[in-house]
Amino acid sequence: MMQWVIGIDGGGTKTVGCAADVTGKVLGWVEKGPSNYHITGVAKFTAVIASIIDELAVSLNLKKVDLLVVSLGLAGADRIRDKDIVIGALAGLGLTCNYLINSDAKIALVAGLGKAEGIVLIAGTGSIAYGINRQGAVIRAGGWGHLASDEGSGYAIGRQAVVRGIRAAEGRDKATVLMDMIMEYAGLTSWNDMIGYINNQSTSKGNIAAFAQVVGDAAKQGDQVAIEIVKQAGDALASLVESVITRGFGWGEPVQVCMYGGIVTNILMVRERLEEALAKRANLVACKTQPVEGAVRLGLEWVQNKV
CATH class of the missing domain: 3.30.420.40 (ATPase, nucleotide binding domain)
Structure with a gap:
């Protein structure tokens, strides 16, 4: 039996999944199409996440019953309504694992600095500055979409x-x-x-x-x-x-x-x-690390805190 975790970076262009064992050793990667449910719809989002889990399990010869947590970084997931929609969709997959939902900005911050403290600036198609201070408070600027924000993007x-x-x-x-x-x-x-x-x-x-x-x-x-x-x-x-x-x-x-x-x-x-x-x-x-690595790290921290 090998217990394992999955980190997922779900975006509007592509979705990256990464599997690791509980020591943090990376076991495999997979890339799929977009999974931002605001763009694709909930059904497509669920299908993409399910396909990532299935492909990693099959290609790595791992059992889903040994999957401890799927840690996701998703656009807008720090908003309660969005998080509720995502959790409801994932519940339909029928898996026994836990789901950890964070924003795409948070997993990028953790991937870039190795911890959930500091600031990440993301400037691609859109833009956002997202920070977490020593007290754990979240502060953001921008990231409200191209009609109202995304300055410098x-x-x-x-x-x-x-x-x-x-x-x-x-x-x-x-x-x-x-x-x-x-x-x-x-x-x-x-x-x-x-x-x-x-x-x-x-x-x-x-x-x-x-x-x-x-x-x-x-x-x-x-x-x-x-x-x-x-x-x-x-x-x-x-x-x-x-x-x-x-x-x-x-x-x-x-x-x-x-x-x-x-x-x-x-x-x-x-x-x-x-x-x-x-x-x-x-x-x-x-930063040269991929944001999905932050999702994996947060998933591993969740596992360690549960032990």
Whole structure:
């Protein structure tokens, strides 16, 4: 008999599962499609989680009856209503294991810093700064979706690039290479194609967020509009972190901040702007661990506390 745990990082693009034994030894990984029930619906969410558990059990020759806990990190799971919906869906799987539900930001924090204390900045398609202080209080800034928030995110950068590119073409802004580069990146040949693309229902937030790398490339080439957009993104992300520090950590020693997401890892100018703005208040670390590792760690801590 081998007792084991599963950590799951469930996102809007992909879902990663990781199995480990009770000593923390990683046994296997699996990746599936999206499982954010706000996007996929509850039935699809449940099916993806079930398929991860089934595949890990079969591929590793492990028994589900020996599975102690499934530790999940999910968007919005720190809200009571969302947690209740998730727990209800998982109960339908008929397993004897326990379920540990945390937000995707919390598992990223634990993966990045090795404990549930400090701050994580996530800047990918969306953005959020999420912190837990020594007293266990949770403080967050941003992360309310692209209509109300997500400052400094890939989507915000991509959208701003399109806006500034259109204005430049109409003589209402500085000249920029952004629109030409975006059209080339997206495989578009005319303005009509571009307008159709950005207004098409099948064009996702991720598609627009992908333009952020184009903006980063244009900034490196010296395009002034791209440089302005990138610097504004860095300032916006710094503002999120500073808000969390001020409200939850005070003005003492610099706070440990781990960073995830393509905007802070792939666009150097954004990271430099962050480092400059937060030099006196934060120690920034670009994390190389996967957030799902934080879910595994939290699951193992739960097991140890039950022994």
